[in-house]
Amino acid sequence: MIISRFFFGIILFVSTIIYSIAQDTTFYFTPEMMNNGELVFPDIKHWKFIKGNDQDWSDPNLDIRSWESLDSVRIANFEWDAQNTFEGWFRFKIQFDSAFDELPVFLTSKNSAAQDIYINGKLVHRLGNTGINGEPYKGHHDYKPRYTTLAKGTEYVFVIHFVKWKSDFAKFFISEEIMTFRSFIQLGTSQELFTYIDNQEENYGFFGIVVSVSGLLALFYWLLAALNQSEKHIKWIALFTSFICGVPLSVYLRSISGGNPDAVAFFYVISSICLVGIYVTIPVLTARVFYQRIPLWIKAYVLGSVLLTFPFEIFVNVRTPIIIIAAFLSCAYIIASSWESVKGSKRIVVVGLILTLIVLIFFNLVLNLDVLRELRSYRMYFLMASWLTFPLTLLVYVAVWLKESIFKEQENARQVVRITEEKQALLTDQNIQLEQQVSERTAALNKSIEDLKATQNQLIHSEKMASLGELTAGVAHEIQNPLNFVNNFSDLNQELIDEQLEELNNNDIEEAKVIANSIKENELKINHHGKRAEEIVKSMLQHSRTGSGEKELTDINLLADEYLRLAYHGLRAKDKSFNAEFKTELDPSLPKIKVVPQDIGRVLLNLINNAFQAVSVRSRELTPQPPQGGVEYQPQVTVKTMLSDTPSGAGGIQITVSDNGPGIPEEIQDKIFQPFFTTKATGQGTGLGLSMSHEIITKGHDGTIELESDTNTGTVFIITLPAK
Structure with a gap:
């Protein structure tokens, strides 16, 4: 009996231990865990997790023996399902020590997934939309601290319904991890809230100033490029400044996109393209300024930078420093290889690159060195300076370049005037000689024209004479017929006259009258054929003469x-x-x-x-x-x-x-x-x-x-x- 009770006690003890291990581990927070008003949370690998969705899982008294304990390997193996979605529930317990003067009651989530946060079974925060209310999925992107009612000495069970969805657009362009092993939930004091408010004011001030200044500069440069289309370096300056404006503008638009996955992914891609565009165009426009051309190795650098851009998530986190360093090294080589020509406006480009590099280095030192921690409150000013130093320097460069161009044009104009005056004197002498030559050649030309006219008239006359010659034989033939008639009738009249005289001598008046009538008829025929010959001759004369040129019926x-x-x-x-x-x-x-x-x-x-x-x-x-x-x-x-x-x-x-x-x-x-x-x-x-x-x-x-x-x-x- 005693032995049976002993074994039963052992079994009950072991079962209690196993059940306790399967349940949440309570994390106790003490004031020493606070860091600048922010409570350091335990890593996700100390949480409990179950994949899928069931609203009953928000119950704080739920038996979670089927839930899995997380480790860094399991978190790294989180995968998207066929619908590009990851959904599950996280669970952990916390309790605050009574030694806290001010509890960190402002909750912030650093993950873009939609989250329903339950504390002791009660839904206290809805970040984005997990689809629980039938509305479409909406991600979480505002990162605003939210007040949460918490007390000392009380145990709280946090249960988080976690839904993350990636659109096809985002899937194509962004290689995004679902999460890291570090906690995406943070708690902070009112100091954290005030810091958030200050940061928002600084961010909006940064966005407003950088977008306004770079946008106006880009507009000015594009107008200048349109007016000076042969000056290629102005177009590259305009493109560079447009990229400067595009990064903060796309980041701001992403923050107000309302958590729409496609919009968030789109503006993320735009900001990444603009970011790589900045560091790609810097060596290109530097080459345009110093070389007046883009060498092949710069084109290779541009192509390599573009290829390194995909996927954008890795690009922003890993490859950006590589492209930045390559950009400044390329600029340094371009300047060193053409140092003898670094004069006037080109010196301003050199100064601008050096100042930009100094500001970037100092900005990164402020963020990463504890020695300069006190300057971190001015980080937005350093960031603003790093964005605007080179565009503003380029404005000075353009002003000096325009002044140099105007001076060069004036010098060219003076040289043209000088050359023109010299040529004018030369032309005056040449004009005198030319006038003499023109007079001589004009006289020769007039004579040639007169000779040509005479030759032309002679040709026309020859043509007329040729046709007249062809007429001559025809005219002779035509005249021959009436002449034959005239001759024949003349001979006949002579015979008739002799007969008439003979009849008159014989006093035969009647016969003489008959002969006289025959003579008269012959005379009429002679007259007719004579007129016919006259008409033929007149027609020939009319053909041969020039005539008055007047028209007649x-x-x-x-x-x-x-x-x-x-x-x-x-x-x-x-x-x-x-x-x-x-x-x-x-x-x-x-x-x-x-x-x-x-x-x-x-x-x-x-x-x-x-x-x-x-x-x-x-x-x-x-x-x-x-x-x-x-x-x-x-x-x-x-x-x-x-x-x-x-x-x-x-x-x-x-x-x-x-x-x-x-x-x-x-x-x-x-x-x-x-x-x-x-x-x-x-x-x-x-x-x-x-x-x-x-x-x-x-x-x-x-x-x-x-x-x-x-x-x-x-x-x-x-x-x-x-x-x-």
Whole structure:
């Protein structure tokens, strides 16, 4: 019996010990654990933890034997689930010693996760939103101390519902740990609250001053860069100052984003990009100032810095010092390698870099050395100086650079004026010589122009004479017929007169009268054929003379018929073997129109001659005729007149000269009216005929002359003249 009770007591004792170990360990806080108004909490590895979610887990009397004890390895192995979420409950116990004069009753959480904090089963603080009330997740980012009712000597069970969610955007850009093994919960006295308030005021003052000053400077630099686009270093200064403005601005916007994970991650990424941009642009703009170019090794530095930026979380914590040191070492090398050119405004850049480096070093010494602890209350001023020293120094640099540029432009202007005056004197002498040369060359040019005009007139006269020569044979043929009639009737009248005299001698008055009437009829015929010869001669004279150029009413039908016959007989006189059919299709209703008859005659003669020559060429090419199985070729030239509208729509007449010759090749049709262009052999044409015809019709008579030609059917020239 005694032995049974003994074993039962042992079992009860062991069970009590095991249960006590499984439960929370109570942390006792004494005043000695305070550090500048902040209570040092035990590490998370001394807490209890369970993954998942159950509201019953907030019960302080809960049996937590299933909860796990944490260590640094377990904390490091915390992982996000498939929804990029980590959710669990933390638990620990605390108790304050009665020796505290002022309890640390202001609670602060340094983790961005949403947290529901229970003390002895009561929800006392909600940091962000864990989703407990059905609202969407909202992270915690204000880090504001919150008053918590606590008392000495009382044991408190802290239970924390912990939810942390990372968006896809944040997952891509930020490699973020869920937490470290150090406590994210802190308790502080009212001193901690006052420190928080002072820090907020300093932070907002820092944000306001740095953002305002750097923003105005960036705007000024961008405007200056826009006005001086060839000055690349101004653009880099503007970009650098924009990055300076971007860091505090994005940090401030992140703090007021309301805990939205995407917004927090976005502004975090922007601030990181701006931060690396600052230290990337410093050596680039330094190279622009001293080298006026960006060397390859600087480009490699920029690329390496950008690659080191990802992931941003590691970049900010680890790689920033590497890029900062590399930036200042690059600037030092650039300055050392071009030390001989460090003058004027460039010295200000050197001073600015040195001052910025000194301020950065001093700021880090103040934060990390206990000897300078008293200066930490001025840390925001040192931070502000580290951000604004170089941008303000660059403002001085730009002012001095502008002054140097203006002085340089003035010096260049004075040199230009001096050179201009020297050149002006030289130009005066050269002008005198040039005027003499111009006078001599003008005289020579005038003489050349006069010679050219004389040559041109001679060519035109030659063309006229050539056409006149072609007319001569035709005119001779045309005159020959009426002359034959005149001669024949004259001889006949002589015989009739002799007969009349004989009849008068015989007193046969009646027979004498009959003979007299015959003589009279013959005289009328002589007169008719004499006038015909006179008209032919008059037409030839009219063609050969220059004329007054005045327009007169002219019968186009008569002009066309006459020149067609003259041209044909002229060609026949030169080549007895030539034979062609020529015909007219003249509209009898055609009115007389005002033209310069000799000019229109020249045009018609030129076109008709060309037509006869074309059919003559084809006739010779097809000799002997006809080709086997073919139809005998019959040369034919047709002149046709008709009423027609001009291109402007006004009434007019149309003259066409067509032939069935070899046609004009398409590749030279555009050149046919150009002066001196001819397809005839050398010495057989001046090349002025068609160009003169074109000028007479288009410029002299406001008409048109067009060409239609085919190598199979021949050529048609179409002249359109206004009726008025």
